[in-house]
Amino acid sequence: MLFDLRGRHRRRAVKVIYIGLAALIGGGLILFGIGTGGGGGGGLLNVAGENEGSGGTSFAGQIEKYEKTIKKQPNNVAAWEKLTLAQLHEAGGEAYVNATTGAPTAKGRELFTKASRSWESYLALNPPKPSTELAKLMVRVYGPEGLNQPSSAVQVLQLVVANEPKNASFYAQLAEFAYKAKNARVGDLASTKAVSLAPSTSRARVKTELEAVKKHPEGGETFTTTTKTK
Numbered sequence: 001m002l003f004d005l006r007g008r009h010r011r012r013a014v015k016v017i018y019i020g021l022a023a024l025i026g027g028g029l030i031l032f033g034i035g036t037g038g039g040g041g042g043g044l045l046n047v048a049g050e051n052e053g054s055g056g057t058s059f060a061g062q063i064e065k066y067e068k069t070i071k072k073q074p075n076n077v078a079a080w081e082k083l084t085l086a087q088l089h090e091a092g093g094e095a096y097v098n099a100t101t102g103a104p105t106a107k108g109r110e111l112f113t114k115a116s117r118s119w120e121s122y123l124a125l126n127p128p129k130p131s132t133e134l135a136k137l138m139v140r141v142y143g144p145e146g147l148n149q150p151s152s153a154v155q156v157l158q159l160v161v162a163n164e165p166k167n168a169s170f171y172a173q174l175a176e177f178a179y180k181a182k183n184a185r186v187g188d189l190a191s192t193k194a195v196s197l198a199p200s201t202s203r204a205r206v207k208t209e210l211e212a213v214k215k216h217p218e219g220g221e222t223f224t225t226t227t228k229t230k
Helices: 011-019 060-072 077-090 106-124 132-142 150-163 168-180 184-197 203-215
Strands: none
Touching: 060 077, 077 106, 077 132, 106 132, 132 150, 150 168, 150 184, 168 184, 168 203, 184 203
């Protein structure tokens, strides 16, 4: 693996980052567009044919179910994974999302915190093949409009790039979050990889934008993560 697994940006940047995470899981899951500034609803996740965005309670039963399972079987990897996903679905309910901005409310961030703990418990059991799709969703949780924890986003993205080693966009995201977490070593490695994987016509721009993030990780110009993979 290229990175050691032990080892937040403007609305436009956030929007582009998460467009690439749409339709990650079968059954009609899509990621809510973040940072568009135009409002909208539905929260983090939507599922075709279900009502998770209407009352904010459609996944409460699943959460309760998996919490009970975990109490009896604390080492049940599948239950921890499903609990985390159910919590993310619940975070798409009206009570958890600001209808104007699309950003999570205080209750939404609280649920993100619970999902983060579930995710960490899931990883602590050393699943043989951690869910890449779930990891991608956790990037949203740790992003600037979520819990704003770039170090945690770095760890999640390291899992993602390990399974998608030719995806320039995810390497670019990893570089940006690493710089924001003041982890220059990982940032430089990911930046180099992102530039090398980017289309030849975009490499100079990608390199310049990531250098700007490294120079001003707390603000100023930020990377738009618009690279396209081959």
